[in-house]
Amino acid sequence: MQLKEINITKKILVSEEFENFIPNDLKEEYNFELTGDFRHSIGSILDENERNILFSVIIIGSTEYRDIYKLMNLLDYSRIYYQIVIIDMEEKLDISTLDRLYHISDIIVTDMPVSKKKFIIDKSFSIIKKHFQNEQKKRWYYNKLIDSQNDQDDLINIGQALSAEKDIDKLLRLILSLSKKMTGADAGSIYLVEEDENGKKRLRFKYSHTFSREIPLEEFTMDLNKNSISGYVAVTGEVLNIPNAYEIDAMAPYSFNPYFDKENSYISRSMLVVPMKNHIDQIIGVIQLLNSKEDLKSRTHGNEAFTVMLRSEEDFDRYVVTFDEKYNNLLQAIAGQAAIALENGRLISQIQKQFEEFVKASVSAIESRDPATSGHSFRVAEICTAIANEINDINYGSYAMTKFSETDLKELEFAALLHDFGKVYIDLNIFRKAKKLYPRDLENLKLRLDYLYRFIELKYASEIQNILKSGMPAGSDEKIRELENAKNSIIKRIGEIKEDLINLNEPTVSDFEPMELLESILQELGKFECRDLTGSPIEVITDENILNLSTKRGSLNPVERNEIESHVTETYKFVSKIPWPPEYKNIPEIALRHHEKLDGTGYPDGLKGRDSISLQSRIMAIADIYDALTAKDRPYKKSVPLDRVLCILKEEAANSKVDPDIVELFINNRVYEKISMP
Numbered sequence: 001m002q003l004k005e006i007n008i009t010k011k012i013l014v015s016e017e018f019e020n021f022i023p024n025d026l027k028e029e030y031n032f033e034l035t036g037d038f039r040h041s042i043g044s045i046l047d048e049n050e051r052n053i054l055f056s057v058i059i060i061g062s063t064e065y066r067d068i069y070k071l072m073n074l075l076d077y078s079r080i081y082y083q084i085v086i087i088d089m090e091e092k093l094d095i096s097t098l099d100r101l102y103h104i105s106d107i108i109v110t111d112m113p114v115s116k117k118k119f120i121i122d123k124s125f126s127i128i129k130k131h132f133q134n135e136q137k138k139r140w141y142y143n144k145l146i147d148s149q150n151d152q153d154d155l156i157n158i159g160q161a162l163s164a165e166k167d168i169d170k171l172l173r174l175i176l177s178l179s180k181k182m183t184g185a186d187a188g189s190i191y192l193v194e195e196d197e198n199g200k201k202r203l204r205f206k207y208s209h210t211f212s213r214e215i216p217l218e219e220f221t222m223d224l225n226k227n228s229i230s231g232y233v234a235v236t237g238e239v240l241n242i243p244n245a246y247e248i249d250a251m252a253p254y255s256f257n258p259y260f261d262k263e264n265s266y267i268s269r270s271m272l273v274v275p276m277k278n279h280i281d282q283i284i285g286v287i288q289l290l291n292s293k294e295d296l297k298s299r300t301h302g303n304e305a306f307t308v309m310l311r312s313e314e315d316f317d318r319y320v321v322t323f324d325e326k327y328n329n330l331l332q333a334i335a336g337q338a339a340i341a342l343e344n345g346r347l348i349s350q351i352q353k354q355f356e357e358f359v360k361a362s363v364s365a366i367e368s369r370d371p372a373t374s375g376h377s378f379r380v381a382e383i384c385t386a387i388a389n390e391i392n393d394i395n396y397g398s399y400a401m402t403k404f405s406e407t408d409l410k411e412l413e414f415a416a417l418l419h420d421f422g423k424v425y426i427d428l429n430i431f432r433k434a435k436k437l438y439p440r441d442l443e444n445l446k447l448r449l450d451y452l453y454r455f456i457e458l459k460y461a462s463e464i465q466n467i468l469k470s471g472m473p474a475g476s477d478e479k480i481r482e483l484e485n486a487k488n489s490i491i492k493r494i495g496e497i498k499e500d501l502i503n504l505n506e507p508t509v510s511d512f513e514p515m516e517l518l519e520s521i522l523q524e525l526g527k528f529e530c531r532d533l534t535g536s537p538i539e540v541i542t543d544e545n546i547l548n549l550s551t552k553r554g555s556l557n558p559v560e561r562n563e564i565e566s567h568v569t570e571t572y573k574f575v576s577k578i579p580w581p582p583e584y585k586n587i588p589e590i591a592l593r594h595h596e597k598l599d600g601t602g603y604p605d606g607l608k609g610r611d612s613i614s615l616q617s618r619i620m621a622i623a624d625i626y627d628a629l630t631a632k633d634r635p636y637k638k639s640v641p642l643d644r645v646l647c648i649l650k651e652e653a654a655n656s657k658v659d660p661d662i663v664e665l666f667i668n669n670r671v672y673e674k675i676s677m678p
């Protein structure tokens, strides 16, 4: 154990009163100070420099002992080591007041021979020195013990931290920072083994941190061979613990490259380089630590890596030590855990990517059923993400404090991609239904009306024919005229009814009750007999026609509307079956609520108010409306111009349908311009 970093001053402090009791030849040999103020005398040495340590023999009279005893109790024990020598004339000695005898070396009476006085002083310094050495040893062992405990804690923490962190970049930072903390290293780098485009292995300098220098990080790659220190470890899997990088044996297969030192006015001394091996013992990288500053003698030992700054060459001389041998194994253990964590991280991100691609492919497949709406879910996902990012950026308004994490954003994106997934269970014709009746139903209705028309014509023609066949008795002309008139009036009416029904088929908002018109038409048609070839009566307007034509708003009848609306519950059922990780647990609920309205008029549950509909679903509702309106022309629906779309969104917000704050943000911050998808 070297006593580095301390200045020891040996001094005999003598109470002024006893100056004459110290023989002159002793005064010449030792460093004496006569004092009336021991506190000041001791303080002036200790305060001068925090590295000063005082070895002091204190010579006082027995009556002064109490005061000195109290004073010593107040002082910093770790920096003053002392022994007291009591001196007095024999008749004045009062040893009954003495206490803490282990600090009292001896008692000198004034007429004691000089040689004995000298012996007592030497003995006192010898006790002091022994005491000091014992203290040093104790501290070293204590720090060693604490260090081992810290290492143990660090290992546990590292294990937990590594298994909790999935982000590879964060993992690398974490691995390096924990390795440095444990070993007291000033700098460290992580290299990863990878393959180039031709499958040849190389070493990538991936991440580095130097506490004492601010050095911009630049990734680079190097050939994987034994020439460099990191390459040697990556190829052989050996641990290298190098005391001084500049004194590597010339016969060693590897050599030190001083480029980094020259570029950054740095001095690489001690190095610890360990391989990162995965569970099947493959070397996937290397951890290289530089310049251990661990100081077991320091009273503040524990975090030297991030507290001791190496500025000048003297600092490197003073603080840098060889990495303790125990770290060869400990760091390998960390490197092993780190390797597994890294592999897990890679695997997880690969699985995530695969899953994401699978979801996107499924959504594409479903959307391809209807080319007119394809891309809707992707655009809604992009709009949702753009709105959430905008919320992250603002620091005003009701969402100033709302922040979406990376995971929150991913959750929202997945929910948006899948929000209409339930449409896969719904008859596509319903989505495409442009009028109240499907075209074929309208055609059939028109044909039945035409049939009725012809049936009536035929009926009257046959009645007239019968009159003609009967030889035209008196009044026949009149009768025929009446029949002709009646026929003309009926078929004219049928033509009008046909027109009315064609008009009723339009999905406009009626300003009258369509059912009333339908009922009067039904009543009217009920008067006309119409039969098929077998003589069975024909229903010209079917119950289904009535159900559809009586729709007051839009083209869908209540049954179809219910079916369309069921897509959200179908989405929910489907998406709930996916075993999402906990961080994505809200995806089914977010998707389920994208048609809820703040005023309670939405579906499936008519939820009311911001508190009952999540922010993510409120964002999605707006994204969904925006995309449905702005989407390119469809055969049955025209695209709405942007300014009109924004007006509609404002109206929806004003009518408490959608969240007004999000609409305001969407319009004022022109979020719609930040969307790349056409």
Ligand SMILES: [Fe+2]
Pocket (backbone or CB within 6 Å): 419, 420, 567, 594, 595, 624
């Ligand atoms: Fe929807």
Ligand SMILES: [Fe+2]
Pocket (backbone or CB within 6 Å): 376, 380, 419, 420, 624
């Ligand atoms: Fe949608």
